[in-house]
Amino acid sequence: MRITMVGSGYVGLVSGACLADFGHTVTCVDSDSGKIEALNAGAIPIYEPGLDQLVADNARAGRLTFTTRLPAAVAAADVVFIAVGTPSRRGDGHADLTFVHAAAQEIARHIEGFTVVAIKSTVPVGTGDSVEQIMREANPSADAVVVSNPEFLREGAAIEDFKRPDRIVVGLEDERARDVMTEVYRPLYLNHSPLMFTGRRTAELIKYAGNSFLAMKITFINEMADLCERTGANVQDVARGIGLDNRIGAKFLNAGPGYGGSCFPKDTLALARIGHDHGAPQRLVETTLSVNENRKRAMAEKIIAAMGGAVGGKTIGILGLTFKPNTDDMREAPSLVIIEALQAAGARIRAFDPAGMDMARQQVEGITYAEDAYDVARGSDAVALVTEWNEFRGLDLALLRSLMAGNTLIDLRNVYRRKEAEAAGLRYFSIGRP
Known part of the structure; x- marks a missing residue:
């Protein structure tokens, strides 16, 4: 054709x-x-x-x-x-x-x-x-x-x-x-x-409904992660336990710093507006929007808390800038909110992303861009893993620690295990795990 x-x-x-x-x-x-x-x-x-x-x-x-x-x-x-x-x-x-x-x-x-x-x-x-x-x-x-x-x-x-x-x-x-x-x-x-x-109108709504439902799943497991941290439970086991129920499914149940990208933020917002215009408020979607925005700010607070409550004059290394791996898309990326909050608190930022640094340079000022993950660690008081690129999944943690000025690793994607991080001499913080 x-x-x-x-x-x-x-x-x-x-x-x-x-x-x-x-x-x-x-x-x-x-x-x-x-x-x-x-x-x-x-x-x-x-x-x-x-x-x-x-x-x-x-x-x-x-x-x-x-x-x-x-x-x-x-x-x-x-x-x-x-x-x-x-x-x-x-x-x-x-x-x-x-x-x-x-x-x-x-x-x-x-x-x-x-x-x-x-x-x-x-x-x-x-x-x-x-x-x-x-x-x-x-x-x-x-x-x-x-x-x-x-x-x-x-x-x-x-x-x-x-x-x-x-x-x-x-x-x-x-x-x-x-x-x-x-x-x-x-x-x-x-x-x-x-x-x-x-019907044509049905097809148009399917797209918004699908993206909004997935955004709600992400937001749900992120709130579960907060509850797990306060109760001593493990969010990864909770996600697996509910994801094995085929009525729920395991996809989009990975706790993290919130969703971003070109679709979920604008589509959830648009669906909320559509519902309002037609007199059918989408309360779950509206709440999802609010919780997700708060989530990004909470991740900056988590990093600051891991540093004893203050990051003024400290260097924080950021691993991953894009909203997800295998893209250069920086739209609505959690890293943008996290970096802005850390800078407002007085931190210096070193960052590396395999594909997103050119896009990041157009949106964020005052960052030192590194050559790779280990260059991010060099002289940093703490390193935060924000985007789970494959090349960040198998880092030599002992080498990472040897290059750092401090010893704090904040893993916002739960890529590593506490025992291996501590064996490398790192103070380890993750999402929704005891």
Whole structure:
């Protein structure tokens, strides 16, 4: 099939490359000429394991191209995906649909023949209706059908998620789109990936509901970790004990410094606003938002407490800056709040992240950036493990201790065991464990 992807950011680029790998002919469009020039030169603007090779292979095969010229790309397409950003709108937290609406208007002007327009951007309930109306006004003669096709990609595992999804959700109001979208995802039938057709508004809500539920699971286990610390229980055993119940499941039950990233913070906030607007308050989601923000600040307080209640003039080493491993994404990362609070308390910060330091430099000032984990430890009074990158999981703790000015390790991801840390001469603090 001939597919055009409008928007070549994280979702658009990963989705476009994977669809091309299925054998479709894909054109990725973006208004950012610098980004398109970089992609045509083989440079990938985001960090996602395996994406550079996937893009290179399909570009070389002629199945994947990049352009700023939307009219020709849309005119030639059987399916046009909208994969532009929907950031939180400043002031009220609603999803900002400016880019979605602009894309819809431009797409409508250049459609030729029957075309399915699939919204892959995360959008509030009813957006498909407004996009349909915008397109109808822009080009009354356009033979287009609008569907909702939300993405469920985890940063750091996006290619695997796209190629082996738990489900593919397509929301439609016009049955003509069913066969077209079935053909788009036909290569996934070999993986037994269920293609779930729903109403368009239902599909739009599924995306928000899924992300908000996972955010609540993270927030729940973090509160359990606080209770474990006060009662002498072990949160990892609690998580395993409840996660083995197949009604609950083990995923997203790892205690830590709170969730961040591009999806959970903005999607939970948007769902709370949607509920408020429709007179159906989402109290659990609203509480999740509040607890998660408090959680990040509490982690800074935990580090300060481990240092005897004061960090003025002390050097604190930070291992990991991104909100999770295998990404360079710093959006809403817990490290940002933690570092800001530590600096406000008078601490000096040394930090290292395998992929996120360039992004961090744009958001945080006054940090000394190190070359690796051991360089972080050099001269630090304490080291805090904030993001559980694989290269932080097997550190030589004795070497780490020998490089430090102090001897305190605060493990906010429960990567290590107390006995091994203490055997290396470290004072060890973790999350939700006695």
